[in-house]
Amino acid sequence: MAPRLRRRPATDVAVMSGAQIFMAEDLGVSDTQIELLSGAINIYSLVGALLAGWTSDRLGRRLTIVLTNGFFLVGPLIMTLAGGYTALMAGRFISGIGVGYALVIAPIYAAEIAPASSRGLLSSLPEIFINTGVMLSYVSNFAFSALPAHLAWRLMFAAGVVPTVFLAAGVLTMPESPRWLAMKGRLDEAKAVLDRTSDTLAEAEQRLREIEEVVDAGSNGAGGSNGGGGTWNEVATKAGVRRVLATVLALQFFQQASGIDSVVLYGPRVLAMAGVTSNTLLLGLNVLFGVAKAGSILIAMALADRVGRRPLLLVSTGGMTASLLVLGSVFAAFAGAKDDAAVAAVAVAAVVAFVCTFSVGFGPMAWVYSSEILPLRLRGQGAGLGTAMNRVMSGIVTMTFISLYGAITMAGAFYLYAAVAAASFVFIYTCLPETRGRNLEDMEQLFRTK
Template sequence: MAQRPDAEAPLLGKPGAASPPSPPAKRTNKYPFFCAVLASMTSVLAGYNVAVMSGAQIFMAEDLGVTDAQVEVLSGVINVYSLVGALLAGWTSDRLGRRLTIVLANVFFLVGPLAMTLAGGYAVLMAGRFVAGVGVGYAFVIAPVYAAEIAPASSRGLLSSLPEIFINSGVMLSYVANLVFSGLPVHLSWRLMFAAGVVPTVFLAAGVLTMPESPRWLAMKGRVAEAKAVLDKTSDTPAEAEQRLLEIEDVVNGGGRSGEGSGGGAWKEVATKAGVRRVLAIVLTLQFFQQSSGIDSVVLYGPRVLAMAGVTSNTLLLSLNVLFGVAKAGSILIAMALADRVGRRPLLLVSTGGMTASLLVLGSLFAAFTGAKDDAAVAAVSFAAVVAFVVSFSVGFGPLAWVYSSEILPLRLRGQGAGLGTAMNRITSGVVTMTFISLYQAITMAGAFYLYAAIAAASFVFVYACLPETRGRSLEDMEELFHTK
């Protein structure tokens, strides 16, 4: 990182000079980007550990005699276990710091998959899944929080979106691992699928220790000189670094330091300050809507949906499922590119509107053409509607729910507030994915998608009525915007 040149200080024009010197050009600071990427790599491990069971379960059943009921529990229970990590992560990040919390998440991703790799029975498999699930909860909370706090306002939307793209990258890597190791002997194949996720944790944890601590956490602990040094490295200009430090100190001094700024003292504000209650309600509602509109049902049960829409070839079903993943990951890149240019609110409105329209189309197709098993046109339109839904979700609601939640929470509540938001997200995801089959069997596939469309429409209204724009604002500005001081 280049040192700040003396010439960056503006010079006053002198009499007789031809013209005053031009102000220094605003630099493009890549350092916070690299820090956010490294922190967000933990999200790759989260996605990997959630999805690796999809292929591993086939070989585990044959090797260890694991029953279908046990496989179902092992596959789905990680969402429940992640609640433990999500709720603990806020407490840990406020006391140990954001950086050490990321290291701790990697420890869970080391121990959990390693236990499953060496497991000889169901009990150890379940214990390993629990430890990995705690790591998933930690990763969901701390990666977007660190990215939001390390980033300058000019790139916070981009950097806070990184965990979402990395989660999806981890899912795709788990599918690759399932394929690569599937040809090995049964007793080795599923073990290597889990073991492949163990090795990166050691190097990633070591790399995280080279990152700076969050300047906001340092200031909250009274380590202002260290916070200033980090801000000098992660701001676009020296003037911005000074301004960020002043704003952070103002918030910290207003909310109290250390014990006063976190924990019980801060949570008393939920009962006494309407602005704090409003922010917490927005975070919880946003995370609820993100999952209750059915995205995980489409992602996890895509082949089943398309089979009922008329796709009869298993090979084609699996190929189309891969395309869902590609479309989802690619669309997140669009959100990352536009979040700091267009703004959060426009992208969220476009996203929720597109989700509503595509779900209505999908529900109408099932209502009008139920039983049209060999109708290629119906199958093609159904596939297009599913892709439109996935793309609409990923271009806005998917990544930006995390971005918005991370940046509007007050500093003194950010760690624990993000933990509560993640808990809401994981609970809702678990309920949706574990009820989808029962839901469409009870009210038909058309009825299920109409229900999801109604929820997506409600989320559009919520965004329009309750979410102000945050693009370009510092995190400290949020205190004024939401009246949480």
């Protein structure tokens, strides 16, 4: 039972792609202010990401989700009622904390609650909700685009409160993570949850024994999961732990540095420069991108436990590289073209290919893989560090995209992202072992972190 929590980070990011058009008209905000407002949520999310590991280890995974929901309720309401740039930034700050919390706790909870046989599928569910959130945000942008500017962008943000209501209802039926319960010595409760979430009672018994062994090893080792000092002591003294943490940080770096959030946030601007001139058509194409992303993640969900994480990551990064090269070449060869339907069509096809190949592998699998390989005693804090890296890179990408293409041209920007995607392919091919079908407790042996 994976949480629907990560739909909210998606709506916070994707709504800006359409709202920025009307905010600029209504409030007169500049390109620089739009750039900062769009990217600042990723920097603010560092606060949530760095607190989430501590919170989830002490209060539990479930209560952390409840806390996250509160941020997601307050942030959009502030933005909806904002009368100027300062209030908008305050709303982005509150939402940003929620984004950081969500990106840490959702993959941890999904990985810890799921049996090994379906962990890839269930751990991919947060990503399907991200893509569903993106799609619904694009739909709401399109639906409200015919309204006056001062109403359009406010209703776009107000619509983001709706998923929060559904999440609040969903949390009531969610059990606590059995691994967190075992860490706290609440073995009877952990066993009850495992009985509900395992394929058989025998499997539940086996999972409980494996969890107990890891908890015992952690409590007798470098400080367990409750002490931050223990975490850093293990990083300093154990090569396997350093390898795991480096892998998590590298995956999160490459996922965002390849430019996905530039396309999610600035898709209408990119296509406008490729020759699409109608605002209505631009927002309609955004809906197409959202549908393509959501559909592609279904492929990842179907294949994650059949073919494994590594093949999906390789196919994804290879496809991303190719589509970014095509998109860059469109701008390099036809930079001066205006109202050329063929050029615009190729650009649209390249963007669709990019978001599809991202969502079929790198989008969900970076989170699935990262949450799988972290040892239980380090999972909360390690996931927080990985999410911090993800948000820093997303912030850098989104806060510099307009300036970047202004400095090196739109073609140069996409060629740069293609180079990063190619480097991520090499990293995955040379450094990442397959984790499909392994229990979370087996990762200790795979990466030799004991």
